[in-house]
Amino acid sequence: MTHAPARCLDCLVRDTALCGSLNDMELASLSTIGKRRMLPPGQVISWAGDDNMVCANVVSGSLKMVASLPDGREQIVGILFPGDFVGEPFSSEAALTVSALTETDLCCFPRESFEHVLDDHPRVERTLLRRTLSSLHSARDRMLGLARMDARERIAGFLIDLMHGTGARPAGQPIRITVPMGRGEVADYLGLTIETVSRQFSRLKADGIITFDKGGRDLDILLPDHLAAIAQVD
Amino acid sequence: MTHAPARCLDCLVRDTALCGSLNDMELASLSTIGKRRMLPPGQVISWAGDDNMVCANVVSGSLKMVASLPDGREQIVGILFPGDFVGEPFSSEAALTVSALTETDLCCFPRESFEHVLDDHPRVERTLLRRTLSSLHSARDRMLGLARMDARERIAGFLIDLMHGTGARPAGQPIRITVPMGRGEVADYLGLTIETVSRQFSRLKADGIITFDKGGRDLDILLPDHLAAIAQVD
DNA sequence: CGTATGGTTGAGCCTCCTCAAGCGCTGTGG
DNA sequence: CCACAGCGCTTGAGGAGGCTCAACCATACG
Numbered sequence: 007m008t009h010a011p012a013r014c015l016d017c018l019v020r021d022t023a024l025c026g027s028l029n030d031m032e033l034a035s036l037s038t039i040g041k042r043r044m045l046p047p048g049q050v051i052s053w054a055g056d057d058n059m060v061c062a063n064v065v066s067g068s069l070k071m072v073a074s075l076p077d078g079r080e081q082i083v084g085i086l087f088p089g090d091f092v093g094e095p096f097s098s099e100a101a102l103t104v105s106a107l108t109e110t111d112l113c114c115f116p117r118e119s120f121e122h123v124l125d126d127h128p129r130v131e132r133t134l135l136r137r138t139l140s141s142l143h144s145a146r147d148r149m150l151g152l153a154r155m156d157a158r159e160r161i162a163g164f165l166i167d168l169m170h171g172t173g174a175r176p177a178g179q180p181i182r183i184t185v186p187m188g189r190g191e192v193a194d195y196l197g198l199t200i201e202t203v204s205r206q207f208s209r210l211k212a213d214g215i216i217t218f219d220k221g222g223r224d225l226d227i228l229l230p231d232h233l234a235a236i237a238q239v240d
Numbered sequence: 241m242t243h244a245p246a247r248c249l250d251c252l253v254r255d256t257a258l259c260g261s262l263n264d265m266e267l268a269s270l271s272t273i274g275k276r277r278m279l280p281p282g283q284v285i286s287w288a289g290d291d292n293m294v295c296a297n298v299v300s301g302s303l304k305m306v307a308s309l310p311d312g313r314e315q316i317v318g319i320l321f322p323g324d325f326v327g328e329p330f331s332s333e334a335a336l337t338v339s340a341l342t343e344t345d346l347c348c349f350p351r352e353s354f355e356h357v358l359d360d361h362p363r364v365e366r367t368l369l370r371r372t373l374s375s376l377h378s379a380r381d382r383m384l385g386l387a388r389m390d391a392r393e394r395i396a397g398f399l400i401d402l403m404h405g406t407g408a409r410p411a412g413q414p415i416r417i418t419v420p421m422g423r424g425e426v427a428d429y430l431g432l433t434i435e436t437v438s439r440q441f442s443r444l445k446a447d448g449i450i451t452f453d454k455g456g457r458d459l460d461i462l463l464p465d466h467l468a469a470i471a472q473v474d
Numbered sequence: 475c476g477t478a479t480g481g482t483t484g485a486g487c488c489t490c491c492t493c494a495a496g497c498g499c500t501g502t503g504g
Numbered sequence: 505c506c507a508c509a510g511c512g513c514t515t516g517a518g519g520a521g522g523c524t525c526a527a528c529c530a531t532a533c534g
Binding site: 188189190200201204205207208220221222 | 480481482483
């Protein structure tokens with residue numbers, strides 16, 4: 007589904023996305039090449055191994071980036087939220103399969119056009135560099151977690167991340183979050199199995215640290231401090 | 241140990257390091273701020289949590305980047321070889337502890353000077369962007385490995401990487417490599433324990449896929465194809 | 475009402491970790 | 505020159521955490 011380009015000026019993620027580093031005039035020229043696309047949950051926008059065609063900004067919704075082994079084992083190597091940049095610039099072949107977790111609104115650019123934007127707008131390039139460095143930083147954090155934390159710690163850390171992601175108070179207050187994916191995807195993200203994820207959720211519930219309806223995606227964190235202690239964050 | 245700046249023009253990594261994107265005149269100005277440092281094995285150049293002071297290029301030798309949990313668990317999140325860039329630009333606090341694996345020659349810049357270089361030399365910034373994207377790519381590959389491969393597969397993949405890193409023939413010929421670190425560091429890199437690493441090395445030897453002297457760092461890969469099959473690479 | 479889908483829970487097993495002992499080399503001091 | 509301590513690596517025994525396999529439950533949907 008491709009719609010006519012929405013005006014960048016009143017874009018929802020005008021300030022948080024890459025384009026935030028542009029002034030109104032520059033934005034106007036960008037809006038001629040950006041195309042909005044709505045993706046239903048599950049829709050794939052890039053297949054690992056295929057030609058790498060598109061770069062985009064997430065306007066609303068969420069995406070997963072999946073890496074996989076030849077024999078089919080999979081790992082979600084990143085989750086993207088509104089304002090995040092999607093794509094692999096300067097690479098002719100996509101390394102990851104990217105697909106929508108929830109209904110998602112994207113602002114898409116053909117990859118090569120996007121690269122020209124970088125040539126022409128140093129501030130965008132600088133912003134992308136900073137974001138890439140920060141993605142690298144979180145990728146390394148996740149390497150530490152995947153290699154050295156046990157199931158309980160990974161789940162706790164995941165919930166803490168979601169909590170911070172939703173712009174929540176770091177205080178000790180109970181807080182409601184929504185897990186934007188199913189148990190299977192949580193497992194793919196944390197390097198566990200569905201069953202282990204389910205058991206650890208249940209255990210956190212039994213411990214009175216969280217509550218949720220059976221099978222539900224909405225979840226109340228009753229004791230954020232306990233969760234933080236388990237996840238070894240300060 | 242800080243020496244007078246070596247002339248960039250005859251730098252060993254002139255073509256492979258970031259500075260490769262500069263012409264001779266630009267290089268001349270760079271050489272005024274770059275300082276060469278020799279590090280003995282084990283020397284730390286950046287402590288996680290401390291002020292982030294320095295960016296550098298590896299001229300010779302090798303470094304490890306270590307992330308750790310508050311309780312002391314550690315993970316090597318990257319190994320750096322000649323030509324590689326070291327540092328965390330735009331971040332006031334270092335997230336990683338970086339130290340020398342072997343005797344290492346670095347070309348160092350104060351972090352803020354390095355950031356000015358990026359301001360003034362778009363081609364350097366572009367090169368850094370491409371490298372950061374490629375580091376991100378390998379970090380994601382490693383997330384997949386740490387989350388989804390078993391000990392044998394990780395060891396095999398590690399040896400394959402070393403093989404490729406030493407610019408070796410991809411053919412099926414036997415080849416000698418040198419593991420630039422001890423068993424403990426291999427374990428820290430692969431998310432395993434020393435004992436598991438040692439056992440898997442022994443098992444690969446028993447299977448006739450590799451040979452090495454007891455406790456040795458030099459290692460002959462007798463059957464690279466078998467190794468590649470175990471590591472699931474093509 | 476039956477099926478499909480996603481989540482939960484249980485039983486058993488396997489891999490890797492933990493703890494411990496032993497080996498071989500290096501360097502040092504008597 | 506030899507004894508001995510120290511270090512890094514190897515190997516073994518035992519245990520635990522997470523995976524596999526399987527059954528069961530709840531909700532959504534035709």
